[in-house]
Amino acid sequence: MHKLSLLALSLFLLAGSAAHASEAIVKKARCVACHTIDQKRVGPAYQDVAAKYKGDAKAPARLFDKVRAGGAGVWGDIPMLAHPADKISDDDLKAAIAWILALH
Template identity: 80%
Template sequence: MKQQMQKAMLTGLAAAATMIAMPSAQAADGEAIVKKARCVACHAVDQKRVGPAYKEVAAKYKGDAKAPAALFDKVRHGGSGNWGQVPMIPHPADKISDEDLKAAIHWVLSLD
């Protein structure tokens, strides 16, 4: 009985450790994706370049449940006016896949 309790406790601790490590792995993936897709040519984490800083984007959309879909459309189709007069060019699926774009947006929105 004691061994079963220890085994159950170790299994629970291992699961918790995995859950704790996942956000940092996802963050690394999101950051790698924006670098690979060359989003960093116009954006940086904490400073404005051609486009807004990722942290500014996260702050603007904090708590907005519709933000991921709206940002997906904005990145995919491009646009202007939300952050100034410089337009954001469209980024089609051959430049960044749907899956990678969703992961990148998730990463951006997770920044504080």
């Protein structure tokens, strides 16, 4: 039983540190200049993005492409600028998107 408790605690701590790391990625990439977790700023709140794409298995890939290329029209008239790989790596972008989609 003790081993099971230690395993559960380890998984909890890993999940928490992964979430913290992904939030740090979002801050480092300066996504927070236009987005917040729970309020619309220039772009939508991350919670609104998570709600919109809840249950959509294709959302991570679609959002990855959208962030890389930029775009407009989904959340209003203000365009989102492209975010190339020299500004945020593929792995960091995937982690950030997973963190955002988990906010629902």
